[in-house]
Amino acid sequence: MSELSELYQQVILDHNKKPRNFRKIESPTHTAEGHNPLCGDQLTIYLDLVNDEVKDVSFEGSGCAISKASASMMTQAVKGKSKQQVEDLFKGFHLMVTDDSETPEELGNLRIFEGVREFPVRVKCATLPWHTLHAAINKEELVSTE
Amino acid sequence: MSERIVTAVDTVVSPPVEGPWNVERIRADFPVLHQKVNGKPLVYLDNGASSQVPQVVIDRGSVYIEQEHSNIHRGVHYLSQRATTAYEGAREKVKRFINARESRECIFVRGATEGINLVMHGYGRKFIDAGDEIIISAMEHHANIVPWQMLCEEKGARLRVIPMNDAGELLIDEYEGLLNERTKLVGVTHVSNALGTINPIKEMIAQAHKYGVPVLIDGAQSAPHMPVDVQDLDCDFYVFSGHKMYAPTGSGIIYGKAELLERMNPFQGGGDMIRTVTFEKTTYADLPNKLEAGTPAIASQIGLGAAIDYLNSIGRQEAAAYEAELLRYATERVSAIEGVRIIGTAKHKASVLSFVIDDIHPHDIGTILDQEGIAVRAGHHCAQPVMQRFNVPATARASFAFYNTKEEIDVLAQTIEKVIEIFS
Numbered sequence: 250m251s252e253l254s255e256l257y258q259q260v261i262l263d264h265n266k267k268p269r270n271f272r273k274i275e276s277p278t279h280t281a282e283g284h285n286p287l288c289g290d291q292l293t294i295y296l297d298l299v300n301d302e303v304k305d306v307s308f309e310g311s312g313c314a315i316s317k318a319s320a321s322m323m324t325q326a327v328k329g330k331s332k333q334q335v336e337d338l339f340k341g342f343h344l345m346v347t348d349d350s351e352t353p354e355e356l357g358n359l360r361i362f363e364g365v366r367e368f369p370v371r372v373k374c375a376t377l378p379w380h381t382l383h384a385a386i387n388k389e390e391l392v393s394t395e
Numbered sequence: 396m397s398e399r400i401v402t403a404v405d406t407v408v409s410p411p412v413e414g415p416w417n418v419e420r421i422r423a424d425f426p427v428l429h430q431k432v433n434g435k436p437l438v439y440l441d442n443g444a445s446s447q448v449p450q451v452v453i454d455r456g457s458v459y460i461e462q463e464h465s466n467i468h469r470g471v472h473y474l475s476q477r478a479t480t481a482y483e484g485a486r487e488k489v490k491r492f493i494n495a496r497e498s499r500e501c502i503f504v505r506g507a508t509e510g511i512n513l514v515m516h517g518y519g520r521k522f523i524d525a526g527d528e529i530i531i532s533a534m535e536h537h538a539n540i541v542p543w544q545m546l547c548e549e550k551g552a553r554l555r556v557i558p559m560n561d562a563g564e565l566l567i568d569e570y571e572g573l574l575n576e577r578t579k580l581v582g583v584t585h586v587s588n589a590l591g592t593i594n595p596i597k598e599m600i601a602q603a604h605k606y607g608v609p610v611l612i613d614g615a616q617s618a619p620h621m622p623v624d625v626q627d628l629d630c631d632f633y634v635f636s637g638h639k640m641y642a643p644t645g646s647g648i649i650y651g652k653a654e655l656l657e658r659m660n661p662f663q664g665g666g667d668m669i670r671t672v673t674f675e676k677t678t679y680a681d682l683p684n685k686l687e688a689g690t691p692a693i694a695s696q697i698g699l700g701a702a703i704d705y706l707n708s709i710g711r712q713e714a715a716a717y718e719a720e721l722l723r724y725a726t727e728r729v730s731a732i733e734g735v736r737i738i739g740t741a742k743h744k745a746s747v748l749s750f751v752i753d754d755i756h757p758h759d760i761g762t763i764l765d766q767e768g769i770a771v772r773a774g775h776h777c778a779q780p781v782m783q784r785f786n787v788p789a790t791a792r793a794s795f796a797f798y799n800t801k802e803e804i805d806v807l808a809q810t811i812e813k814v815i816e817i818f819s
C-alpha cells in the first residue's frame with residue numbers, strides 16, 4: 250500500500266493535465282458550484298440525471314492538481330450509476346480520505362486518493378468535487394469547503 | 396549556541412556581531428531552525444506569516460511565567476510590581492524602537508489586526524460620517540480592508556482605492572487625485588505582504604497632511620525588516636505584530652500621536668481602562684491604559700521587548716542589508732527557472748518573493764516543497780484583491796529573514812525545478 254500514500258502519482262498527474270469530462274453540459278438537469286476559499290479552487294458540476302440515473306456528468310473550473318484530478322476521476326466513476334450509488338461512493342470517498350480504516354474495494358480506482366489522508370490540508374481539495382456533486386444532486390447551488 | 400545571560404528585570408543579549416554577517420551564529424540563537432521536517436533539514440521561508448523566536452525571547456517569557464507571573468497595574472505585592480515593571484519596560488523599548496515621542500503613544504494590542512480595528516472603532520466611528528471618504532491601497536492585507544469596509548457600510552462613507560501598476564507599485568499620481576476635502580483617513584501598508592513592495596509612505600503621508608488627513612501605516616511587514624522612525628515619517632498611526640518580528644503571538648503595537656489617541660473613543664471597555672466607575676457614569680483612564688482594557692498578553696508583550704533588544708543587538712541596519720542580499724539572490728535564482736513568473740517586481744522591495752508556475756497550482760507547489768522540508772506560503776495571502784489584480788488564483792511565497800541562508804535559497808530553487816519536472 251505504500252505507493253498509494255504518495256500524493257502525486259502518475260494517474261493523478263495525468264488527470265490533472267488532461268481532465269476527463271471537462272466541459273459544459275448545455276441543459277443539465279442539475280448543476281452546482283463549489284468553492285474552496287483557502288486555495289481558490291472553484292468548479293462547476295453539470296449533471297444529467299434521468300430516472301435517478303447519471304446519464305451524463307461533467308465539470309469546469311480551476312484548481313490544484315488534487316481537486317482537478319479528483320473531479321475528473323469522479324465524473325468517470327459516477328457515470329451510469331444510480332443516485333443512491335453516487336451517494337454511497339461520496340460517503341465511501343469521504344471516509345477514505347478522512348479516516349484511517351481499510352478502504353473498501355468498491356471505490357475502485359478512486360482508491361488512488363487514499364494518500365490524501367496523510368495531507369490534512371489537502372483533504373478539502375480532494376473532496377470539493379464530491380461535495381459539489383452531492384449539492385447538485387440535492388439541488389443546493391453553492392458549496393464551500395472552508 | 397551564543398552566550399546569553401537572562402536576568403529577571405531586563406534582557407541581556409549576545410554581544411554585538413562583528414565583521415560580516417555571521418549567519419551561522421545568528422541561526423544558533425533560534426532553536427526552532429534546528430530540526431528535520433519529513434527527514435530533511437527545515438528550510439523556513441514563511442517569515443512573512445510568522446517569524447521564529449530567538450532563545451533570549453523564549454527565556455524572557457519563561458522568566459515572567461516562572462518568577463513573575465501575576466497581573467499588572469493591580470497589585471501592591473512584589474510579583475505584580477515586577478511584572479508591571481517588565482511590561483512597562485517593554486513599552487519603553489517599543490517607544491525607542493519606533494522613535495515615538497512618548498511611551499504612552501504605544502498601545503499594546505494582540506497584533507496588527509487588532510490595532511487597525513482599534514483605530515476603526517476609536518477614531519473611525521467617532522470622526523467619520525456619511526459622505527466621508529477613506530483611502531486605502533490596492534495591495535492591502537484584508538486586515539486593512541475589511542474594518543474600513545465595515546465602517547463605510549455602517550456610516551455610509553466611501554472606500555477609495557489607490558491603484559497599482561503591473562510591477563506592484565502604487566500609482567502616486569492617482570493617489571493625489573483621490574485626496575480631497577471629504578477624505579477623512581488614509582490607510583496604507585508600508586510593505587506589501589503579497590508582493591514585497593516598499594511604498595513611498597513618507598511622501599504619501601505628507602500629501603495627506605496637506606488636506607489635514609491622518610494616515611495609518613500598516614507596518615506588519617516593515618517593522619521586522621527595516622528601521623522605522625514614526626516621527627520622521629510623521630505618520631499618525633503605525634501598527635505591527637510581534638509574531639512577525641521574532642516575538643511570540645499575541646503581542647503587537649498600535650502607535651498613535653498622543654493628541655489623536657486622546658481624542659479617540661476607547662476600543663474595549665473593562666478593567667484597567669477606567670478612572671472611576673459608577674452605574675451612572677464611567678470616566679476613563681489616561682493613555683495608554685484608556686485603550687488597553689483587560690489583562691493583556693503580558694508574557695508575549697514582555698517577549699516583544701526582548702525581541703527588540705535582540706534586534707538592536709544584532710544590528711537592524713546590518714540585518715536589513717543581509718536580507719536585501721538574500722532577496723536579490725533568490726530573485727535571481729528563482730526567476731531564472733523556466734516557467735516561473737515573479738509576482739511583484741517593484742523597484743523597492745523587501746523580503747518577499749511571490750511566484751507562480753505555468754499550469755501548476757501554488758498549493759501543489761507548497762505541498763511538494765513541504766515534502767522537502769521547505770516552508771513557504773501558498774494561497775492568497777489574505778490579499779484577494781491583489782490576486783485579482785494579477786489575475787492569479789494564488790501565489791507561492793517565500794519570505795526571508797536574516798537567519799536564512801543562500802544555501803537554503805539553492806535548495807528552494809532546486810526543489811522548484813523538481814516540482815516542474817514532476818508536473819511536466
Ligand SMILES: Cc1ncc(COP(=O)(O)O)c(C=O)c1O
Pocket residue numbers: 443444505506507508509536538539584586587588613615616636777
Ligand atoms: C501587511 C499585513 N497587515 C496585517 C497583517 C495582520 O497581522 P495579524 O494577523 O498579526 O494581526 C499581516 C499578517 O499577515 C500583514 O502581512
